[in-house]
Amino acid sequence: MPLLEVKDLKVRVEEREILHGLTLTVNEGEIHAIMGPNGSGKSTLSHVIAGKPGYEVTDGQILFKGEDLLAMAPNERAAKGVFLAFQYPVEIPGVATMNFLRTALNAQRKARGESEYSTPDFLKKVREVSKSLNIPQDMLKRGVNVGFSGGEKKRNEVLQMALFEPSLCILDEMDSGLDIDALRIAADGVNALHSPKRAMVVITHYQRLLNYIVPDIVHVMSKGRVVKSGGKELALELEASGYAQFEDAA
């Protein structure tokens, strides 16, 4: 059974159709890249998979491990193993990062019928994970993303990914707002987390990110549809010739 199946998905935002019948299949352990020009619907797809309000699905379905994902609340999707790394992670003043991480992890475990972490066990786990990702401890002492640089925010997303151990990670424009060093650090973190059981969907505008995270399959999106899929060489082709040829194809 595929991990994720998006079938003929049609999505509207305030009367305007953004996705016009999108189909995508992701299997366990695969790395997919979704590329496309601005406005092609890449971020809409990631938001709909994660359950962000404001989108109306008018047709099609999304199955995750064979279950109807669209029938679940966002927190249920997270507990099932869907993780969206945000393009712009929000700052939450007054909520300590450690408190947030523990609350979220235990909420997911509770939803799965697993035992909740005690505070010492949780602290031990966070230390292990942050150490393996080279994330400084003082980042964890601050409010969630408050005063973080763009790079720190993305590393905090990677930390959560490592902590929550999802089976599907969607990285929405992870490269936006990052310089090349920050990008490399974030990509290293993602690569460290890739496993035969964990699939990655990398959404990006530029080929640059794919120098660091090497995809198995590249999809080109244009005007709300996947218009071409291929191997990693497709990304290089796009870099050379641009998206214009596909806009006509759509």
Place this chain on the structure above:
Amino acid sequence: MNVAVAKTGNGRAVSDLFASAEGRLPGSPSGIAVRREAFETYERLGLPHRRIEEWKYTDLRALVGEVLPLAAAPDAAALKRAAEAVKAHAIAGARKLVLVDGVFAADLSDVKALAAEAGFRTLRETLEKDAGLLKTAATDAVIALNAAMATDGVVLDIADGAQLSAPIQIIHIATVASASAFTRSQVAIGKGARATIIESFVAAGAKAYQVNDAVLLSVGDNSDVAHIRLMDDAPDALNVTSHFVTIGANVKFNFFNMTTGAAVSRLQGFITLAGEGSELSANGVNLLQNTEHGDTTLVVDHAVPNCVSREVFRAVIDDRAHSVFQGRIIVRPDAQKTDGKMMIRALLLSDEAEADNKPELEIFADDVSCGHGATAGALDDSLLFYLKARGLPEKQAQALLIQAFVGEAIEQIADDDLREHVIGIAERWLERRQ
């Protein structure tokens, strides 16, 4: 003509109350005279209503209608219930002074332990000699009513240089339904002293009761004082409390109010900075649900130069509840170099929730730095979605954001243990919502 009829109606109810209560009210003959005068003031004014500017948002005539008869002095059964409530609400390590249905309960209080560090008498004892404590310049009806009807209270005298080793907690407990308790307390803190005064208002099984409390607090020069009020009265109770605070020179005064109970409540504080070089931090949180009405009205009077005042207020309003915050900063002509700031924020959790925020500056000096801000809004959807996408159910995500919101006011409490205690109260309120 309608107004006159309404006044007569209210006045008569109190007249009966006063006549039937007179024999129970402590005080020398002069005290009774002061009470009669105060009661006449009340009768003339009647319960406050919306056409009185200070009470515009809290129309007691409409919200409450009548003053309930005086609660009977507690019997053995009432004291037993109160003892349970004391156990539940006592702050660890604090010295307790307990008032049950408006009467001091010596057996539930730590009078002996307190005696080593502070002078203590009851209001009742004090009034036998001197009626001065009943005299508060009042054009406010509820304050006049308090002077007329106060049955008891605590009178604390903290000497110059005293460094209290433990907080003093005054616990008001209601055990009788459909009755009123009137209390009045005085706390006089000397120079160079350090003290923490906590007031708690709770119910021991009582419903639909009314509380009218007044506190007269003075702080001598160079003292460091924390004053915490935790009002968690029964969901159908009324609580009206008036604070009169006078602060000397070079004082650090840290005030915090938490409202988590009562159908209708109003805390009105009149704080005067009367000595130079003092720092006032006055903060509060209203957590309101159902149809609760919670009003915090604070007048900070900078009467002298070179004082700092900071006010941070947060209201969380659910269902059809109504929060009122009125904050006035007065800067007298001589009070140059005053630095006064006030920030009020309301969080509306439902479409029918209501917030009235009214900040006011009255500045008569020309070299000051004063400012205020007021906002009202809902929880941020983008923050909620982020938390939900990380696995938090809706209510839990809301709870985390609400805690952060009120945290900005709670973190102003200087004492670590007290701050944790107040955070615990907020957490329990949030659990009740889930």
